[in-house]
Amino acid sequence: MTYIEKPVVPKVVKLEEPAAKERKILNMMLNTGSDIYQGACKKRGSTLKDEYRKVCGVAYMDPRDMAKLGVTNWDTVKVTTDWGEVAVSSVHSRDAPHEGTIFIPKGPWANVITSHETYCCCDPTYKGIYCTVEKTDEPVLLMADLMRAVYKKYVDDEETIPELKSLGEMPVYKKK
């Protein structure tokens, strides 16, 4: 069969390469879903840790798209959809080539920008969402900080959120 050839992709595409043209902002398609690193970290319970941010707060990108945007591994990009925007780290995808598509493992970061639209079928649309990707200086937040910044359940004054102290990587509660 002709369509089964295994694709090859160079590890790093440099900007000087003729095919790559630098751009400020890319129009892409976003897919989310589970991934073995995300699954292992989530179910072990280590969701507050930096480790969780490293496996879920990332956008797996095609190296060619990364070259166009001028980002390398662990640079920060902002992904925007109709439903929100979030800062995540850009990393090389293991499954490249998939130019024009990014993959964010399911988790609090992906949730901010996925669609809750179920079209009366009970299931939200987690895959195939149009998005834009651009370089940013905003930090990638830890899980607890992200939940506070996005959903603001227990903050009185929303203006102060950027100045609040980070909730850190350990559970915070008052002991008896």
Next chain:
Amino acid sequence: MAYEPPVTDYDEIVENCTCAFCGCNCDDLDYLVKDGHVVGVRHACRLGASKIMEDMDQRLMVPMIRDETGELQEVDWDTALDKAAELIAGAIRPIFYGWSETSIETMKHGIRLGELVGAVLDNQATICHGPSLQAVQNAGYPIATLGEVKNRADMIVYTGSNPMNSHPRHLGRYSTFPRGWFRQRGRFDRTLITMDPKYSDTAKMSDIWIGFEQNGDYGFYNAIRAALKGKKIDQDYVSGIPKEDIMELAEAMKNVQFGALYFGLGLTHTLSKQRNIDMAIEMLTDLNEYTKWVLTPMRGHFNVNGFNIFMAFEMGFPYGVDFCRGYQRYMNGETNTIDLLTRKECDVFMVIAADPGAHYPGGAVKHLAEIPVIQVDIHWGPSTEIADVVLPGSFVGVEAAGTSYRMDGVPIYMKKAIDKPETCRDDEWIMRELLERVQKIKDQEAAVASK
């Protein structure tokens, strides 16, 4: 990865435990136990082992309630349970969501509580395989057990699913690699096909990868059906796949002795949702005119299928069951958690062994930030950040026994291996307590009303 020496420092081995992670429910695990903790796991995959050897830093140990400053405060069990019962008893449109990572025994009390207060009972199927259950209602369910596939199948197809990442032992234990009664040479006697737009880890080890376009599933299955029926395909490419290849594939699928198709969230999460699966099932119906084909959804959690089977048996509907009128109702897009939350209908949300904070789209979580949330779970997760009452449960399959259903509908009794932390309680106990306390409040209300 650095070399890690095998664990040799342990007191005892507990054999034949069941993994409480994915729908494969591998029931051949051995736990190495030292001082009442699992320090090593044999036979499990990376996912199973990491869950069983949990991160104790984030284990929920004590019941907690949010105080006025918005911080969680440790309280005793009575206070926490009373507070939760009060919220549930006073709710108008409560949702009890989750259940997929706990035992059938816990669900039993959950249903009674739901009936008592007129709640909506829903599980993770609502955000994963809900469309599959709808498609099964539309088009049928040609299912087989995993054992049958192991012994007979000579063609395995994964579509919209990446088991090497989400069900790592599925290929090794059930479908592709093991030697079966009629497949004595194991992997060499089987053809493995992956259909996925992504060149996933499963695709990398398959014999054939069909990388159709994003959202191309529906068109692609239809093209195969046309080929099977001997029709001519007009276009040169369907969903990005050349028509000659589609004809060749249809021919190959027709000429196997026993085929098994496994499908995952790639089908249910894209735009055509249950219609994709309708079409996959119809494709199988067509194939079954020539040979034997079966299909199974790749269920994610170890007991997500259990809730659907249990609910369908008890109440007639698999998930999203609404008791608000005093009898059970089920209406897609109406009585499902995401729809209820985005319509802002729900006023008290109880989550049992699930993590909406990690898995719901932001639009739905936003409503959770406006209403009281009760959490029954074992780990501090994104949902704890938005929870008002936290009740620490126990780990089914490790610290508590219970029944679960594998992805193919085989019930498995999961045994208990170690004791739970002293301050935690069994999920079953928590549900029973809540039921009794809510019942008491309702009885008092009725007594006052009748005076």
